[in-house]
Amino acid sequence: MKTKISSIALSIIFLGLADCKSSDKDDGYRLWLRYDQIENESVLNDYKQIIQNIIVTGESPTIFAAREEILYGLSALFGAEVPVNKEVKEGCLLIGTPESSSVINGYFKGDTISAIGNEGYSIFSTQSEGYKITVITGNTDVGILYGVFHFLKLLQTRQSIAELNIASKPGIQNRLLNHWDNLDRKVERGYAGFSLWKWNTLPDYIDPRYKDYARANASVGINGTVLTNVNANAQVLTPEYLEKVAALADVFRPYGIRVYLTARFSAPIEIGGLRTADPLQKNVIEWWNNKAKEIYSYIPDFGGFLVKANSEGQPGPQNYGRSHAEGANLLARAVKPYNGIVMWRAFVYSNEEPEDRAKQAYNEFKPLDGKFEDNVLIQVKNGPIDFQPREPFHPLFGAMEQTPVMMEFQVTQEYLGQDIHLTYLAPLYEECLHSDTYAKGTGSEVFKVINGSLFNYNETGIAGVSNIGDDRNWCGHPIAQANWYALGQLAWDPEAASQEIAEEWIRMTYSNNQEVIDTMLKIMMISREAGVNYRTPLGLHHQMAWHHHYGPGPWIKDKPRADWTSAYYNKADETGIGFDRTKTGSNAVSQYFSPLTELFGNIETCPEELLLWFHHVPWNYKMKSGNTLWEELCMKYYQGTDQVREMQTKWNSLEGKIDDERFKHVQSLLKIQVRDAIEWRNACLLYYQTFSKMPIPEKYEQPDQTLEYYMKVDRKYLPGS
Ligand code: BDP
Numbered sequence: 001m002k003t004k005i006s007s008i009a010l011s012i013i014f015l016g017l018a019d020c021k022s023s024d025k026d027d028g029y030r031l032w033l034r035y036d037q038i039e040n041e042s043v044l045n046d047y048k049q050i051i052q053n054i055i056v057t058g059e060s061p062t063i064f065a066a067r068e069e070i071l072y073g074l075s076a077l078f079g080a081e082v083p084v085n086k087e088v089k090e091g092c093l094l095i096g097t098p099e100s101s102s103v104i105n106g107y108f109k110g111d112t113i114s115a116i117g118n119e120g121y122s123i124f125s126t127q128s129e130g131y132k133i134t135v136i137t138g139n140t141d142v143g144i145l146y147g148v149f150h151f152l153k154l155l156q157t158r159q160s161i162a163e164l165n166i167a168s169k170p171g172i173q174n175r176l177l178n179h180w181d182n183l184d185r186k187v188e189r190g191y192a193g194f195s196l197w198k199w200n201t202l203p204d205y206i207d208p209r210y211k212d213y214a215r216a217n218a219s220v221g222i223n224g225t226v227l228t229n230v231n232a233n234a235q236v237l238t239p240e241y242l243e244k245v246a247a248l249a250d251v252f253r254p255y256g257i258r259v260y261l262t263a264r265f266s267a268p269i270e271i272g273g274l275r276t277a278d279p280l281q282k283n284v285i286e287w288w289n290n291k292a293k294e295i296y297s298y299i300p301d302f303g304g305f306l307v308k309a310n311s312e313g314q315p316g317p318q319n320y321g322r323s324h325a326e327g328a329n330l331l332a333r334a335v336k337p338y339n340g341i342v343m344w345r346a347f348v349y350s351n352e353e354p355e356d357r358a359k360q361a362y363n364e365f366k367p368l369d370g371k372f373e374d375n376v377l378i379q380v381k382n383g384p385i386d387f388q389p390r391e392p393f394h395p396l397f398g399a400m401e402q403t404p405v406m407m408e409f410q411v412t413q414e415y416l417g418q419d420i421h422l423t424y425l426a427p428l429y430e431e432c433l434h435s436d437t438y439a440k441g442t443g444s445e446v447f448k449v450i451n452g453s454l455f456n457y458n459e460t461g462i463a464g465v466s467n468i469g470d471d472r473n474w475c476g477h478p479i480a481q482a483n484w485y486a487l488g489q490l491a492w493d494p495e496a497a498s499q500e501i502a503e504e505w506i507r508m509t510y511s512n513n514q515e516v517i518d519t520m521l522k523i524m525m526i527s528r529e530a531g532v533n534y535r536t537p538l539g540l541h542h543q544m545a546w547h548h549h550y551g552p553g554p555w556i557k558d559k560p561r562a563d564w565t566s567a568y569y570n571k572a573d574e575t576g577i578g579f580d581r582t583k584t585g586s587n588a589v590s591q592y593f594s595p596l597t598e599l600f601g602n603i604e605t606c607p608e609e610l611l612l613w614f615h616h617v618p619w620n621y622k623m624k625s626g627n628t629l630w631e632e633l634c635m636k637y638y639q640g641t642d643q644v645r646e647m648q649t650k651w652n653s654l655e656g657k658i659d660d661e662r663f664k665h666v667q668s669l670l671k672i673q674v675r676d677a678i679e680w681r682n683a684c685l686l687y688y689q690t691f692s693k694m695p696i697p698e699k700y701e702q703p704d705q706t707l708e709y710y711m712k713v714d715r716k717y718l719p720g721s
């Protein structure tokens with residue numbers, strides 16, 4: 001018994017999580033895996049009645065991780081050690097696969113539990129030899145680990161565990177984070193400090209944080225991580241760095257996480273000494289084949305490559321007159337013998353191309369459908385421009401029948417207030433996933449494209465551009481952790497509801513107090529729409545400041561690249577505002593299936609939230625509300641600032657109901673957010689007013705600064721750019 005106690009004590013120290021228990025202090029390090037002791041006596045006693053002892057069967061690093069987590073989690077939640085047994089007794093929590101536990105095997109009569117697949121789990125209450133027991137099982141050790149996290153979540157969110165009958169498996173195979181981390185530890189569009197990966201001290205020093213990162217990911221089912229920036233540095237493919245990558249892979253492996261790297265297309269030249277990177281040249285093919293072999297000698301379960309090619313200055317196959325398919329296939333063939341995949345990004349556009357930027361990716365990739373190796377996935381951002389507060393779904397979803405298309409969401413809030421504004425992103429993800437593409441008629445939602453069910457894809461995937469850095473609380477804004485959590489939950493179940501995800505997260509991360517839950521839910525669920533309203537309502541997009549993308553810049557024009565200016569997108573003039581993407585304009589509507597082409601293409605039927613995305617609309621156009629467009633625009637901007645003030649008032653009501661540390665942190669950030677929202681609103685309206693020549697209705701508080709003032713705001717040294 002003594003050894004058991006000390007092993008639990010040891011694991012608590014080892015997990016590095018024992019340091020922030022006090023209820024008025026919480027630095028956010030523990031994320032949603034806080035496991036604070038359950039205060040409600042009757043709930044606690046019920047749980048203790050059901051779980052009196054534990055058996056974990058099996059031997060593997062993953063089972064060890066699962067055992068460590070459940071022992072740590074239960075003892076912390078119960079405030080007392082839960083004994084580890086060898087034989088099933090009353091109140092046993094029995095954990096293992098049918099192979100590792102003969103008792104569990106008995107329930108399946110020797111069969112594997114096929115319905116839950118390779119990564120799923122089943123949790124059920126049952127009887128064994130007259131004893132009431134609870135079983136967590138799966139076909140694989142990683143399924144067990146996921147089941148353990150789910151079980152702990154039930155306790156963390158205070159659900160009944162008396163009559164459990166749960167079966168769950170992921171809806172998507174490849175569930176990844178994309179880190180836009182550079183080797184110098186700066187993070188592109190990262191706002192939460194430096195990169196977690198301490199390249200200078202790897203592989204010798206293993207920061208304990210690597211393991212906590214893996215635990216957090218495994219707890220939401222994320223099973224892959226791309227360590228490096230899409231704007232890639234070939235150095236990471238050299239032996240010096242591969243050794244470091246291998247050390248990280250070793251930490252992540254027990255948690256079911258594979259590592260991936262970004263491949264710089266010109267690597268054969270830069271680190272290989274070749275004179276070309278032409279994908280059809282024999283020596284280039286050989287170089288990549290050898291490179292893959294070398295990588296797998298360091299990391300036997302290396303996941304594969306993520307590639308940004310011929311976009312925003314990155315090299316690619318088109319430098320040699322070759323297609324994206326030829327480029328992707330080169331890398332795909334190199335990693336195929338080792339079961340690696342290639343995620344080839346469709347975020348491809350060029351300012352030399354006169355075509356509407358929103359159309360370019362589709363034009364490039366649609367004709368290549370079916371021309372890719374079967375281990376290539378095309379990674380597509382949710383919308384056709386670039387992670388804007390609101391975009392229609394990308395028309396490539398539904399357009400590629402023979403080539404798997406995977407989702408890329410942005411978790412880091414590049415255009416949504418970075419680490420300063422409170423923005424819960426799951427409603428944005430949900431809106432996109434539930435958009436109907438009509439690819440095969442009604443009911444062809446985006447989630448059915450990416451879970452592979454619409455076209456029977458052989459590989460499926462979803463990636464989130466990470467918001468994680470070395471800030472103590474990982475994500476900068478305390479609430480931004482919810483976006484990491486939500487990405488994982490939606491990757492596991494792309495049909496999950498954003499509100500339910502938020503509720504779970506609040507319960508685990510803040511409190512099970514109903515008032516706290518209700519208040520935080522209201523704040524979180526309104527936050528994305530508020531962010532749209534005070535930045536770019538009614539389908540406006542890309543109106544941010546040059547370079548750092550934080551504040552407003554609707555006036556940005558006459559820059560070297562027109563497609564990086566705001567004027568390119570707002571097309572504001574005296575006749576109206578908005579981008580004509582109908583037949584009379586760029587005809588981007590034609591890239592959607594009917595009836596969307598007609599619906600978006602007709603000013604009368606286009607959803608008003610996307611109106612200015614698809615139409616150039618006269619200032620006095622009558623909206624459904626009866627307002628003119630100008631009045632409606634004013635209304636939306638003012639609604640946005642009102643919503644943020646409402647968020648602020650609600651948050652203030654939480655004082656004393658959650659820990660003071662995070663309460664004050666969010667409170668301070670909301671003050672900045674209110675100020676910024678007003679700046680966005682005033683700056684945009686004053687600028688558009690120079691064309692509409694109409695007054696901001698008197699009922700609204702009038703801007704207290706001039707347009708010139710806002711145009712002179714010059715934010716220096718913002719992180720992430
Ligand atoms: C844009 C970012 C830029 C990224 C690019 C990408 O501003 O930093 O490199 O996307 O996704 O949103 O490649």
